[in-house]
Every structure is written in structure tokens, then in C-alpha cells.
Amino acid sequence: MKMRIDKLLTSMGLATRTEAAKAARQGLIRLNGKVISKADEKIDPEIDSVEYLGKKVEYKKYVYIMMNKPSGVVSSTDGKDGDTVISLLPDELQRCGLFPCGRLDKDTVGLLIVTNDGSTAHYLLSPKRHVSKIYHLKTLCPVTQNDIDILQSGVKLDHGDIARPAKVEVINENELNITIVEGMYHQIKRMLEAVNNKVIFLERIEFGTIPLDRSLERGQWRYLTKEETDILLNQTR
Numbered sequence: 001m002k003m004r005i006d007k008l009l010t011s012m013g014l015a016t017r018t019e020a021a022k023a024a025r026q027g028l029i030r031l032n033g034k035v036i037s038k039a040d041e042k043i044d045p046e047i048d049s050v051e052y053l054g055k056k057v058e059y060k061k062y063v064y065i066m067m068n069k070p071s072g073v074v075s076s077t078d079g080k081d082g083d084t085v086i087s088l089l090p091d092e093l094q095r096c097g098l099f100p101c102g103r104l105d106k107d108t109v110g111l112l113i114v115t116n117d118g119s120t121a122h123y124l125l126s127p128k129r130h131v132s133k134i135y136h137l138k139t140l141c142p143v144t145q146n147d148i149d150i151l152q153s154g155v156k157l158d159h160g161d162i163a164r165p166a167k168v169e170v171i172n173e174n175e176l177n178i179t180i181v182e183g184m185y186h187q188i189k190r191m192l193e194a195v196n197n198k199v200i201f202l203e204r205i206e207f208g209t210i211p212l213d214r215s216l217e218r219g220q221w222r223y224l225t226k227e228e229t230d231i232l233l234n235q236t237r
């Protein structure tokens with residue numbers, strides 16, 4: 001499918017439209033080896049070769065990012081409730097239609113996938129797909145064996161929701177890893193409330209078998225590797 005060169009560069013987060021136009025005027029964009037003067041030229045990104053600032057553009061239809069979400073930012077694209085995870089990305093990436101794949105509460109930290117691939121995100125978030133997520137959490141009160149049995153056999157939440165059986169790994173009496181395959185609103189916090197406890201720290205450490213890259217500080221991000229992108233996309237097949 002044909003697209004404009006500036007659209008190619010913005011959709012991949014390489015430049016803003018203004019930057020693309022300026023680079024074209026300065027002779028810094030090549031199309032099939034020849035310098036072009038206008039960034040609105042139409043190309044077929046699967047066939048044509050584009051060089052931007054001296055580097056070949058490896059066309060990718062969608063962007064997939066891993067972020068280590070810090071506390072205090074909202075997982076949405078709309079900043080009316082405070083800073084968003086998108087605002088932590090560089091300007092050019094903020095303009096290529098990215099959104100978080102699922103939500104973490106404002107005070108939850110850890111692994112968030114950010115993409116502009118709407119159909120994959122929709123698939124991964126569908127309650128029918130049972131994509132697994134692992135959360136590491138700390139609790140206010142000690143968790144008993146009876147609580148663990150309840151969480152593992154499926155617990156009744158407030159508002160009548162039932163959480164499917166979760167996998168619980170005990171780190172110590174106030175610290176657990178819990179694997180769930182749903183994504184109900186405040187699910188982990190509500191699961192712990194259902195056993196008369198309270199979550200005081202919550203971190204997502206794995207999404208769809210992709211672990212959080214511990215070398216990312218809170219608030220930092222990186223592109224998913226080819227292997228991680230394949231893992232993500234394979235779950236939709």
C-alpha cells in the first residue's frame with residue numbers, strides 16, 4: 001500500500017512531519033538512492049528503499065514498546081487525570097498513535113506494552129484469550145494458607161464478579177507473585193480485599209510470557225526485541 005514518506009517516518013516514530021519536511025528540503029532523505037526534495041512523495045514501503053539522515057529505514061508497520069511504568073502516571077492517552085504513560089515517550093513517538101495495551105492503576109508499576117497495533121492489542125486484551133499476567137505484590141497483613149487456597153480456587157469479588165483460579169507463588173507471608181488470565185478492573189487489589197487484606201505495592205512483572213526487562217528503570221522504555229514481538233504476535237494466531 002502506498003504511503004507518503006513523511007507518514008512513514010512519523011508512524012515509525014523517526015520524525016515529526018515538520019522534521020521530515022525540513023530534512024527533505026536539506027537533501028537528507030533519499031528514495032531508492034536518489035535525494036528527494038519533498039517529504040510528501042508517495043512510496044510503497046514494502047518495495048521502495050528510503051534513507052533518512054543517512055540511515056536506511058527498516059519499515060515496520062507497527063511500533064511495540066516495553067515500558068517500566070512508574071507510579072503516579074495514568075495508563076491512558078488522555079491526560080485529564082494527570083500525566084500519561086505516553087507523555088514519557090519522546091515527542092516523535094507521542095505522535096504516532098501509540099496507546100497502552102491494557103491498563104495499570106496509577107499507583108501500579110512495572111511492565112506495560114505500548115503499541116499502535118490496535119487489532120493485536122484488542123486480541124491480547126480480550127477476556128476470551130486468557131493471556132497470562134504475573135503481578136508481584138506486597139500486602140498489609142500476612143497472607144494465610146487458607147487465603148492462598150481461596151485465591152487458587154477462584155475468589156468471589158465485590159460486585160459479584162468471580163476471579164478465575166489464580167496461580168499463587170509465596171515469597172514470604174506479606175509478599176506474593178500472582179498469575180491471572182483476566183484483566184478485571186482493579187482485579188488483584190479486589191482479590192486481596194476478598195480475603196480481608198490490602199495490597200500496598202503492586203508491580204506487573206510479566207505479560208503474555210514476556211518478562212519485565214529489569215535493566216529498565218521506572219519510567220524507562222525500549223522497543224520490544226524481534227523475539228518478544230514474535231511472542232506477542234504468536235499469541236494472536
Ligand code: URA
Pocket residue numbers: 103104105106108185186187188189190202
Ligand atoms: N490489578 C489491580 O488491582 N491493579 C492493576 O493495576 C493491575 C491489576
